[in-house]
Amino acid sequence: MTDRLRITGGAVYDPANGVDGDVRDVCVEDGRIVASLPGDAPRLDAHGMVVMPGGIDVHAHIAASSVNQARRILSDERTRDPVSPPALLDAVARSGTGGTVPTTFTTGYRYAGLGYTTVFDAAVAPAGARDTHAQLDDTPIIDAGFFVLMGNDAYLLRQVAAGERERARDYAAWLLGATGAYAIKVVNPGGIEAWKRNVRAVTSIDEALGMPGVTPRAIMETLADAANGLALPHPVHIHCNNLGLPGNVTTTLDSMRALSGRRAHFTHVQFHAYAGGNGKPWASGAKELIAYINTHQEVTADVGQVMLGHATTVTADGAVEYLLHASSGRRWVNVDVELETGCGIVPYEYRDAAAVASLQWVVGLELFLLSEDPWRVVLSTDHPNGGVFTSYPELIRLLMDRAYRDERLKAVNHKLLAGSALADGLSREYTLREIAIITRAGPARQLGLTDKGHLGAGADADITIYARDSDIAVMFATPRYVIKGGVLVVEEGQLRRAPPTHRMHVRPPYDDAVMRDLSAWFDRYATIALANYPVAPPRDAPVPLGASA
Amino acid sequence: MSEMPGGGGGLVEHVTCLGCGCSCDDIAVAVRDGRIAEARGACPLGVSWFGDGRAPAIARARASTVTVDAALDAAATLLDQARRALVFLSLDISCETQRAAVEVADTLHAVVDGVSSSTVAAGILAAQRRGRVSATLGEIRNRADCIVFWGTDPAERYPRYASRYAPEPAGLFVPDGRRSRRLVSVDVGDARGPSDADMRIRVRADQELDAIAALRAAVAGRALGGAQLGGLADLARTLTAARYAVIVYDAEPGTLPNEPARAESLTALGQQLNAVTRASVTPLRAGGNRVGAESVLTWQTGYPMTVDFSRGFPRFRPDDGARALVASGAVDAVLLVGRALGIPFAIDAVPSIAIGPAASETPCEVAIDTGVAGIHERGTAFRMDDVPLPLRAPVPGPTVAADVVRALAQRIGTRRARRS
Numbered sequence: 001m002t003d004r005l006r007i008t009g010g011a012v013y014d015p016a017n018g019v020d021g022d023v024r025d026v027c028v029e030d031g032r033i034v035a036s037l038p039g040d041a042p043r044l045d046a047h048g049m050v051v052m053p054g055g056i057d058v059h060a061h062i063a064a065s066s067v068n069q070a071r072r073i074l075s076d077e078r079t080r081d082p083v084s085p086p087a088l089l090d091a092v093a094r095s096g097t098g099g100t101v102p103t104t105f106t107t108g109y110r111y112a113g114l115g116y117t118t119v120f121d122a123a124v125a126p127a128g129a130r131d132t133h134a135q136l137d138d139t140p141i142i143d144a145g146f147f148v149l150m151g152n153d154a155y156l157l158r159q160v161a162a163g164e165r166e167r168a169r170d171y172a173a174w175l176l177g178a179t180g181a182y183a184i185k186v187v188n189p190g191g192i193e194a195w196k197r198n199v200r201a202v203t204s205i206d207e208a209l210g211m212p213g214v215t216p217r218a219i220m221e222t223l224a225d226a227a228n229g230l231a232l233p234h235p236v237h238i239h240c241n242n243l244g245l246p247g248n249v250t251t252t253l254d255s256m257r258a259l260s261g262r263r264a265h266f267t268h269v270q271f272h273a274y275a276g277g278n279g280k281p282w283a284s285g286a287k288e289l290i291a292y293i294n295t296h297q298e299v300t301a302d303v304g305q306v307m308l309g310h311a312t313t314v315t316a317d318g319a320v321e322y323l324l325h326a327s328s329g330r331r332w333v334n335v336d337v338e339l340e341t342g343c344g345i346v347p348y349e350y351r352d353a354a355a356v357a358s359l360q361w362v363v364g365l366e367l368f369l370l371s372e373d374p375w376r377v378v379l380s381t382d383h384p385n386g387g388v389f390t391s392y393p394e395l396i397r398l399l400m401d402r403a404y405r406d407e408r409l410k411a412v413n414h415k416l417l418a419g420s421a422l423a424d425g426l427s428r429e430y431t432l433r434e435i436a437i438i439t440r441a442g443p444a445r446q447l448g449l450t451d452k453g454h455l456g457a458g459a460d461a462d463i464t465i466y467a468r469d470s471d472i473a474v475m476f477a478t479p480r481y482v483i484k485g486g487v488l489v490v491e492e493g494q495l496r497r498a499p500p501t502h503r504m505h506v507r508p509p510y511d512d513a514v515m516r517d518l519s520a521w522f523d524r525y526a527t528i529a530l531a532n533y534p535v536a537p538p539r540d541a542p543v544p545l546g547a548s549a
Numbered sequence: 550m551s552e553m554p555g556g557g558g559g560l561v562e563h564v565t566c567l568g569c570g571c572s573c574d575d576i577a578v579a580v581r582d583g584r585i586a587e588a589r590g591a592c593p594l595g596v597s598w599f600g601d602g603r604a605p606a607i608a609r610a611r612a613s614t615v616t617v618d619a620a621l622d623a624a625a626t627l628l629d630q631a632r633r634a635l636v637f638l639s640l641d642i643s644c645e646t647q648r649a650a651v652e653v654a655d656t657l658h659a660v661v662d663g664v665s666s667s668t669v670a671a672g673i674l675a676a677q678r679r680g681r682v683s684a685t686l687g688e689i690r691n692r693a694d695c696i697v698f699w700g701t702d703p704a705e706r707y708p709r710y711a712s713r714y715a716p717e718p719a720g721l722f723v724p725d726g727r728r729s730r731r732l733v734s735v736d737v738g739d740a741r742g743p744s745d746a747d748m749r750i751r752v753r754a755d756q757e758l759d760a761i762a763a764l765r766a767a768v769a770g771r772a773l774g775g776a777q778l779g780g781l782a783d784l785a786r787t788l789t790a791a792r793y794a795v796i797v798y799d800a801e802p803g804t805l806p807n808e809p810a811r812a813e814s815l816t817a818l819g820q821q822l823n824a825v826t827r828a829s830v831t832p833l834r835a836g837g838n839r840v841g842a843e844s845v846l847t848w849q850t851g852y853p854m855t856v857d858f859s860r861g862f863p864r865f866r867p868d869d870g871a872r873a874l875v876a877s878g879a880v881d882a883v884l885l886v887g888r889a890l891g892i893p894f895a896i897d898a899v900p901s902i903a904i905g906p907a908a909s910e911t912p913c914e915v916a917i918d919t920g921v922a923g924i925h926e927r928g929t930a931f932r933m934d935d936v937p938l939p940l941r942a943p944v945p946g947p948t949v950a951a952d953v954v955r956a957l958a959q960r961i962g963t964r965r966a967r968r969s
Contacts, residue, residue: 063848065935065937068844068847068848068935069935071847071848071851072673072676072677072843072847072853073676073677073680073681074677074851075677075851075852075865076677078851078852079864079865082860082862082863082864083862084861084862085655085861085862092652092656092958092962094652094655094849095655095850095858095861095862095863096849096850096851096862096863097850097851097852097862097863099851102851103847103848103849103850103851103863104848104849105849127685127687127936127937128936128937130929130937130938130939131844131931131935131937134644134648134845134848134929134937135848138648138848138849154691154721195827196688196692196793196827197722197792197793197827198792198793198826198827322823325680325820326824331678331679331680332679332680332682332820333676333680333681333682333683334680334681334682334683334823334829335681335683335684335685335935336683336684336685336688336692336827336829337684337685337687337688338684338685338686338687338688338690338691338936339687339688339691339721345680346680524719525687525690525691525720525721526687527685527686527687527690527713527714527936528574528687528936528938529563529574529575531562531563532563532565532574532938532939535939536939
């Protein structure tokens with residue numbers, strides 16, 4: 001335990017405060033960054049090393065009911081990846097198993113071991129929120145929050161149909177507070193509810209889905225306005241219609257244009273950036289998509305890079321998983337969640353010999369390399385969908401090391417790469433400053449986390465210190481020190497401590513009138529009493545809303 | 550409206566019942582003098598589960614009544630000296646208690662198991678091989694227009710299933726309730742479905758898998774051979790004509806003929822049906838938060854049952870469940886957490902500790918009575934469909950199980966840390 005610590009001699013990358021590799025001290029006191037410390041404060045020598053804020057994952061699946069369903073069926077791969085307890089000094093150390101969907105304790109340890117200190121679970125069914133809080137309580141070291149699924153919620157869709165956008169906003173506010181969530185998530189707007197009615201494809205964002213006026217456009221507008229009207233720290237977080245289908249870049253661009261001028265986050269855009277379709281072969285749509293993102297400041301995104309190797313696809317987007325099951329013959333889980341959302345799971349492997357997997361790998365890299373604003377296009381693999389979070393160091397190497405990237409490019413299947421920008425040659429190499437943005441400062445800004453993702457006075461003392469290595473992947477895979485909330489959790493590359501974690505959530509205000517309506521809805525359709533629906537409020541105070549609330 | 554725990558009286562509403570896996574959360578418990586006077590809205594099974602709320606509150610080490618602290622010390626000593634311990638997650642404990650009990654097993658390098666390995670193992674293993682197609686109970690209530698009860702009449706062991714979930718309630722997409730749904734009974738051997746089914750198919754017990762295979766073939770559009778399968782062709786048509794078909798079977802042993810391959814075959818049928826229409830296959834599960842034990846074990850270890858920590862990390866040992874381990878003498882101490890009901894081994898076969906409701910009534914060497922989760926203790930439990938629900942505590946009880954097991958984990962952790 002260190003109440004005070006002066007990190008000296010390291011090259012500091014703190015892009016939020018305009019610090020770009022300058023050698024300077026970083027001072028920590030009582031869990032926060034401070035401007036200075038007395039000269040006799042304990043020192044940590046970081047000479048020759050790189051100092052960054054702790055990593056922040058804006059989009060991963062680590063603690064939802066769906067994640068636990070995935071764990072259940074993956075006994076084969078976890079048998080190959082048993083995990084003994086780390087040698088912790090301050091807490092009970094727990095064993096676990098890894099694979100593509102590690103157990104909760106192992107998830108926390110492995111994220112911390114990578115220098116990540118904050119992670120958001122990107123898709124939680126409201127009815128499963130209590131499960132997620134319990135799983136996060138068993139996920140050590142990392143601070144966490146989650147996004148709650150609303151884009152196929154039967155009550156919400158009825159408000160959209162009725163044009164009751166204010167009531168929709170009140171409902172969203174109530175649901176965020178009732179579930180202890182951090183942001184509003186939309187997955188395949190309207191498309192999951194359609195899948196439950198055996199409607200398997202959404203042709204356009206203006207297609208009415210089941211009820212007049214209920215279109216993907218109207219759902220996205222309603223929830224984007226709700227998030228912005230409530231001044232939530234993170235805007236609506238959108239997984240567009242038609243994930244993984246050739247030609248879907250049109251849908252994605254239509255969705256972005258539909259919300260033009262509204263703050264919105266579009267997630268794992270790699271899975272939504274394919275040209276082709278309608279009889280034409282798959283092709284990269286990355287250039288078109290990133291050109292739009294580059295010129296629209298209101299859009300933020302994470303990439304959802306595909307990493308070649310094993311993954312597990314787990315999503316609320318049940319229809320997609322049926323297609324993957326039908327085309328691959330692999331194990332398949334589908335769980336339709338009562339009037340709220342869905343869940344689909346298929347274990348998967350992205351093989352470099354496969355044409356589509358190779359295209360997906362290329363599309364993600366193109367989005368990164370053609371992005372003009374690292375603050376708005378940040379790193380994710382949609383863990384464990386595109387790849388496991390432990391592959392982030394490899395991804396960072398692909399972005400920073402062109403020679404390595406070109407070498408890897410030669411090894412993939414080129415069948416669908418005609419006209420690809422990457423195949424034509426992209427010379428860009430990310431700098432350490434840009435990496436610090438796409439893995440720390442950018443996610444923090446997108447999430448509206450003012451105390452994280454930077455090293456200015458007052459920030460949470462979440463800090464990662466890397467020893468330089470000629471292999472960038474080695475450098476990022478094995479930080480020398482990780483400090484979480486002022487506590488040294490990784491020391492000389494070894495996990496040593498597991499300090500208490502924090503839950504990030506919001507509790508926006510709403511007009512109580514919605515509760516009368518909702519009470520009648522629950523009486524008629526729900527299987528859980530309204531009084532039993534809300535979770536116990538997390539012990540941490542809610543994250544404040546913005547000024548316009 | 551409000552809870553009135555403590556020694557007094559009153560009405561505690563929205564109480565969750567763990568009498569079966571339905572986990573009805575609409576029970577109003579009338580309390581008088583700190584006892585349960587009535588469990589309003591509960592079925593007979595629920596009324597019996599709630600009882601009168603009386604619970605023994607004894608801590609015992611060998612034959613002597615001791616303080617909880619002293620019993621914990623004795624328990625820690627017994628477990629600490631064991632070469633190989635078994636931690637058994639039994640019934641009527643909250644997920645909070647289960648989480649602490651798995652920690653004990655992890656720290657001890659013990660084996661942890663629960664009731665699932667001796668009841669529903671075949672279904673768990675089938676899901677690992679094939680996955681599952683399922684729906685939460687609310688989805689079935691609101692959407693299923695065709696419900697097939699496969700050798701199962703829920704009225705027997707899940708008395709409110711029909712009125713709370715299906716087929717009775719009106720739902721969003723089935724506005725006329727029972728009349729909006731096609732109810733099918735597949736009678737398997739002597740196991741009968743509901744008597745008021747709209748359609749009834751009889752399948753011989755030794756032809757059950759053949760019947761499922763035939764249904765799969767028919768759903769896939771292949772011709773059925775043999776006139777004896779004629780009723781199945783009708784059923785296949787009924788299933789594929791449904792908007793949302795649900796096949797419900799009792800996963801717990803006792804009513805359907807023993808058929809380990811049933812779960813996997815039905816899942817395969819359900820997956821096949823989804824090529825044509827929407828369908829789910831949903832097992833019925835019994836109560837006591839046994840489903841929660843599977844969830845907790847899965848998120849902490851990766852496996853839903855029978856986990857061996859003897860090498861310092863979790864290993865899945867589905868062939869060496871609690872029953873086999875105790876019978877073969879492979880464990881030399883048992884920590885039973887939960888009610889000593891329906892456990893698949895003789896608790897007095899090895900030195901043992903019981904922590905749970907009425908633990909003092911077991912022959913265990915060390916026993917600490919706790920409350921019953923959902924009667925005396927708050928916390929979380931999982932419904933049969935993996936939906937988590939809050940537990941209330943309508944009446945006061947003895948020591949809280951989660952606190953006791955956490956205290957035990959701490960004692961064992963301290964002893965181990967001192968030695969390392």
